[in-house]
Amino acid sequence: MIEPNELEHQIAIERKLYEQKEYQDLVKKIKPKVPVLRNIIGAFLVGGTICLIGQIILDGFIAWGLTARAAIGSTAAVMIFLGSLATGLGIYDNLAKFAGAGSIVPITGFANSIVAPALEFKSEGYVFGLSSKMFLVAGPVLTFGFIVSVIIGLIYYLIP
Amino acid sequence: MTAPKRIGKQTVAFANPPVIIGRATVVGPKEGKGPLKDYYDLIAEDPYFNADTWEKAEYKFFEKAVQLAVEKANLTMDDLNYFLAGDLTNQIISATFTARGVPVPYLGLYGACSTMYEGLALGAMLVDGGFADYVLAGVSSHYSTAERQFRFPTEQGVQRNLSSQWTVTGSAALVLAAQGQGPKVTHATVGKIVDLGVTDNTDMGAAMAPAAFDTIKQHLEDTGREPDYYDLIVTGDLARIGHRLVQALAEKQGLDLSKNYTDCGLLVYDPSQDVHAGGSGCACSGVVTAGFLLQEMEAGRYQRILGLGTGALHSPISSQQGESVPGIAHAVAIEL
Known part of the structure; x- marks a missing residue:
């Protein structure tokens, strides 16, 4: 009742x-509707170009005499440097406006997501600002990356 | 007992309408390239405004606007009785740090982007109530302090939503007086919180539109006026989507807002300036009112304006916890 x-x-x-x-x-x-087709084309063009640059660098390292393993690591380091530099010069955010996922997914986007907060929070000091806020955006990627790698490792260990 | 100056549910009608005798606006470079560039007192060439952090820059804008407004009113800081101020940063530090240089009683306000009109309504009440001869009301906002507090670091590569708005960098200050020459504040309708469950914090216009419409409707009901009594009804920072939503809500209730209704968020930038839905922030309604609207009133182009400050009263924490965005709107009638 x-x-x-x-x-x-x-x-x-x-x-x-x-x-x-x-x-x-x-x-x-x-x-307004999200312009999906325009976004896909932007992501393809910019993401593709970033990957192309990576491939050229990788081939260059191999031609220079590095082993495949060393060349992959060196290429990642160069791409991270380029992504960070473009962030510091204020280019990367403008690129991302057009590219969307095309500039977020490659490793240069990961570099951007760490350098951008580091720049932003430097005004609160190197300890409580820069170094603690640096992982503001990338933190979840790292956390879930670690968790997934542990799970994959266990699966790899248990299923020979 | 009824308060003699109250009319209707939410409106007060001032017996001796306070006069806006001083007004000043200081804006950043992007605003200085916008369609209202000729109306601002000072356009900073650099959004850092010679400071070394964004937060310092914001209160430098604020200090400058306050100083100019008092000068233009032919007063000194000591003549003021109250300083009412607010901004968007946590604990409204821009307003408070500005108040360090204003040696008069200070009341800090937080109405998010509605603060200019909250200050104007309260200031007019203080003056008309006989509690003050001169009241200074001011606000500031800064794109970069707002971005890093509410959204992402500025250099973060993200694609903004089409509904997102661009926080106006700048500050506005107004001096209200019991007597003098200038546009007068005749009525104030203080709004109530309206929350229709919008949780998308990239769509502030949609979150605030119901509150804006509620206050417009209440103001018209309380005063017995029709929308066309005003030359212009202007909301604070609803931008493209919120503006259209207010019109849609009005149409549903049989109110015609198709002719004389606009929004500061639409006026402050040109669509070519890559601001998506339009402008926002405390300074949006602040600089458009203190710069453009009041200057046009002084020039006689507008006789009667109903201005509304619109605010989205959420915090980054409440949004992350999934709470909806409560909206507010305060209306002030300014007449010659």
């Missing part, structure tokens, strides 16, 4: 929920 007061209260809640839903549907109608 519902008390009359409680019923009124429930009606008020239901009305509020309906009002919210009605408004959110209106917002959905008015909000």
